[in-house]
Amino acid sequence: MSEFKFNPRTAILLLIIVAISLIRVAAPLSDNFKEIANFSAVGAIALFGGAYFNNNYKAFGFPLVLLLLSDIFIAKTSGYGFFYAGWYWTYIAFVLMVLVAKLIIKKVTVLSFLGAAVLAVLVHWIVADIGVMYFPGLYEPTFAGYIKCLGAAIPYERLFLYGTLAYGAIMFGAFEVLRAKYPSLSLSANTAV
Template identity: 55%
Template sequence: MSKTQFNPRTLILLCIILLVTLFRLVVTFNTDIFAFANFSSIGAVALFGGAYFKNWGKALAFPLISLFLSDFILANTIYKAYSNGFSYDGWYWTYLAFALMVLVGRLVLKRPSVISYLASAVAVVFIHWVVTDIGVWYQNPGYTQDAAGFWLCLVKAIPFEGKFLLGTLIYGALMFGAFELIKARYPALKRPELLPG
């Protein structure tokens, strides 16, 4: 009979993700709902999950679950006017972008450093900008359904993506910094293949 071993690394990573996701909710509930539009932790959470979870399933599932739970709460409270009772129009574009962001964390942040983090933050903002704006532009009567209409949609999104970059950098610095400090104090939290011997 096999026994499942408790993995403190997974628990710490999950707690950091949940704490930052909770902070996303606290900030949104305690400010003008549009003042911090796109100043979000989701880019940082995606990178963090991709960088630190060895298992692909966990790397994708834990950040996606945190996004879903916070989206569900927001869609049924302060963003209720913009939701369909479960989520919001075009949510699948956001989740596709989020999955691609996890992939960036997985590929670029195998060994996190300041340079690789900055490069990955720019990459996730670009992914968020292009992929989520497909959902805003496609079949939207406010935009012509051609390259010029999509370009106009992208241009209008630039201020929001600036906030998304700032949110990704700040939340990411908190998440990566916190885990690296904890890991320095407790070396057993390193990924197994990086442990000596």
């Protein structure tokens, strides 16, 4: 029988992810939700999980579960349906964004974060917009229709990039400050994270 051992690093990482997720959940309650919807924290959450969780179940699982729960809450409170046409492409994009962080952010630096953020948003733009092709009547289901969809998505992806950078700076910055102050939060002290 294995004994449960409290891991402060995992608790702090999860607390930061949950705190930022709460901002995402509160966003639909805003009067200008449609204007700020793509200024979202989900890209930053994917990067944060991929960068800081060594364990793949936690790296992919925690961010995906929080995305799912916040999507369900947003669907219930805003009246938007959750299982919209092509919804799974968004989740595939999210998994790939976590993978981008795992591959690029071997050591957390401003440069590795910026590179991963830009690449993750690019992945989101290319993959998640495949799902938009499934909305009836928006775009013709051809390569030309997909290119037109990508072009129309540029303003939304720009906001998504800004959100990823802003929330990412808060998340990564907060954890790095805590890690500097409390060395027990370093990975070497908690290798199972």
